Amino acid sequence: MTEEKSANFLEEIVEKDLEAGKYKHIITRFPPEPNGYLHMGHAKSICLNFGLALKYGGKTNLRFDDTNPVTEETEYVEGIKNDIKWLGFNWSDEFYASDYFGKLYEFAVTLIKNGLAYVDDSTSEEIAKQKGTPTQPGTNSPYRDRSIEENLQLFAEMKAGKYKDGEKVLRAKVDMAHVNMHMRDPLMYRIKHAHHHRTGDTWCIYPMYDFAHGQSDSIENITHSICTLEFVPHRALYDWFIEKLNIYPSHQYEFARLNMTYTVMSKRKLLKLVSEKYVDGWDDPRMPTISGMRRRGYTPESIREFCDKIGIAKRENLIDISLLEFCVREHLNKIALRRMVVVDPLKVVITNYPEGKSEMLSSENNPEDHDAGSREMPFSREIYIEQDDFMEVPAKKYFRLAPGQMVRLKSAYIIRCEEVIKDASGKVITVNCTYIPESKSGSDVSGINVKGVIHWVSIAEALPVEIRSYDRLFNVENPALIDDNMLDALNPDSLNKKIAYAEPSLKNATADERFQFMRTGYFCIDSDSTKDKLVFNRTVTLRDTWAKEGKK
Ligand code: ATP
Ligand code: MG
Numbered sequence: 001m002t003e004e005k006s007a008n009f010l011e012e013i014v015e016k017d018l019e020a021g022k023y024k025h026i027i028t029r030f031p032p033e034p035n036g037y038l039h040m041g042h043a044k045s046i047c048l049n050f051g052l053a054l055k056y057g058g059k060t061n062l063r064f065d066d067t068n069p070v071t072e073e074t075e076y077v078e079g080i081k082n083d084i085k086w087l088g089f090n091w092s093d094e095f096y097a098s099d100y101f102g103k104l105y106e107f108a109v110t111l112i113k114n115g116l117a118y119v120d121d122s123t124s125e126e127i128a129k130q131k132g133t134p135t136q137p138g139t140n141s142p143y144r145d146r147s148i149e150e151n152l153q154l155f156a157e158m159k160a161g162k163y164k165d166g167e168k169v170l171r172a173k174v175d176m177a178h179v180n181m182h183m184r185d186p187l188m189y190r191i192k193h194a195h196h197h198r199t200g201d202t203w204c205i206y207p208m209y210d211f212a213h214g215q216s217d218s219i220e221n222i223t224h225s226i227c228t229l230e231f232v233p234h235r236a237l238y239d240w241f242i243e244k245l246n247i248y249p250s251h252q253y254e255f256a257r258l259n260m261t262y263t264v265m266s267k268r269k270l271l272k273l274v275s276e277k278y279v280d281g282w283d284d285p286r287m288p289t290i291s292g293m294r295r296r297g298y299t300p301e302s303i304r305e306f307c308d309k310i311g312i313a314k315r316e317n318l319i320d321i322s323l324l325e326f327c328v329r330e331h332l333n334k335i336a337l338r339r340m341v342v343v344d345p346l347k348v349v350i351t352n353y354p355e356g357k358s359e360m361l362s363s364e365n366n367p368e369d370h371d372a373g374s375r376e377m378p379f380s381r382e383i384y385i386e387q388d389d390f391m392e393v394p395a396k397k398y399f400r401l402a403p404g405q406m407v408r409l410k411s412a413y414i415i416r417c418e419e420v421i422k423d424a425s426g427k428v429i430t431v432n433c434t435y436i437p438e439s440k441s442g443s444d445v446s447g448i449n450v451k452g453v454i455h456w457v458s459i460a461e462a463l464p465v466e467i468r469s470y471d472r473l474f475n476v477e478n479p480a481l482i483d484d485n486m487l488d489a490l491n492p493d494s495l496n497k498k499i500a501y502a503e504p505s506l507k508n509a510t511a512d513e514r515f516q517f518m519r520t521g522y523f524c525i526d527s528d529s530t531k532d533k534l535v536f537n538r539t540v541t542l543r544d545t546w547a548k549e550g551k552k
Helices: 009-019 040-056 074-087 097-113 124-130 148-160 209-219 229-245 267-275 290-296 300-310 321-335 479-489 504-508 545-551
Strands: 026-030 058-064 094-096 117-120 169-172 187-191 205-207 224-228 251-255 258-260 317-319 337-339 345-350 358-364 374-380 382-386 406-409 414-422 428-436 463-470 495-502 515-517 521-525 535-541
Touching (some): 009 026, 009 040, 026 224, 040 058, 097 148, 097 205, 097 209, 097 229, 117 148, 224 229, 229 251, 463 504
Parallel strands (some): 224 251, 258 317, 337 515
Antiparallel strands (some): 117 169, 358 374
């Protein structure tokens, strides 16, 4: 990894504050806007905020920053809560910025009374013009010097619904020549005759995010208010409001947003993929959302491990998605139940195995975990193996099945290829083999030298299942760079569906189980499964094959 990485500069800050006796306990919060489902970047923020409170003793609030009535939905609130719990974190209090609408209104009145806020009748275009540019100071609004009494009355009338959307706004009276553009009399309130998901039609004026966020932290006595770098220039304004209102001084600290290769990390862009149906919903297994990763079979442990590994950066950076996949693979290797599933079947007939006979063979569930036990698999005269596990003209060092060559069937017997049967076009359709009855798995077969071990399923009992394999959602490393043309870079082959033949024990697979289809990849049951058809998602391949293929 190349990103600038500190051990964890936020931990250092918290440690210093605690040593200095500034706080008894720390209070952090995770403040999502309920306008979409959470993505991997939010997971990073969650691990950070909850992680600090867990490590240093303290608590973390969940606060929905729901100041914008138009884009917010209750569905997202429920989705977000579900995702945080699934990641393994419990919040102390569940708050909503909208709970503070009354308090924020009073804060605004206080500022007006102190001559620090005014009602402005300028249009949004006029206000934009007044702002100036980063190199040129702004100009004062003609309404800037309204009397306190007039401002109080107009603001009360705004609240009472006397004016239409956009007719008036409330602005902070800071400094139109300030070097920081955010300090040039920013908006505090706008008129919006809109229904809010929690406050209904009580309000027709809504606080701007910048007027709500810092004070919400203050109201909750948040000690360390952690957010992403784009809020660095807003910090001065939050501090100004806190100072002028003389309320609890929460401190803001910023870190770099998490970005990952071959995907996008913005709710706005993800919403576009969902609403224009480029993906099958927010929880499509190709999405970088927490719900998508859950459906795909990623574990909370592996996501937490990933967030820990990448550390906290102070500069924007792009993390290789294969690092996340590495963490997923490492965890799944420890917990996944091994199963045999043939994806590209080739029929093998074992000619010296009695017709009509079938026997149950035992196979261990997980060599990494002996407590996982074993299961029984039926073995019979006709089986499927992978087409790849047979070569009519074997390459050098090909240790699998080939004419005259022997191979071991995992947890079963050694077989030898005796005859190849082809169809009219010359395609191999069946391979006739003989088996060595004394070679049953676990027996002493010294003297027989067999290098290759392959998986198989008995045809009579094989369970046809659908498997869905996923590839990168985008074809370019950083789709954020081509913002407007993001859709052109969508990978048309990011989803591949196929019928495969599974050992019968998978009939009873449950949603929380993780599987390794031996030699193929890690899989889990998809929610599209029905009683008649099981669907499995490939969570991740066994090895990072993509890095190599990508270079081809
Ligand atoms: P988006 O641009 O995707 O909508 P956002 O920052 O607007 O993201 P919020 O719901 O406002 O989303 O964010 C909730 C918290 O998650 C904030 O503290 C925010 O800083 C943090 N966060 C959002 N995206 C990332 C990211 N990519 N990396 C780290 N933290 C993030
Ligand atoms: Mg936001």
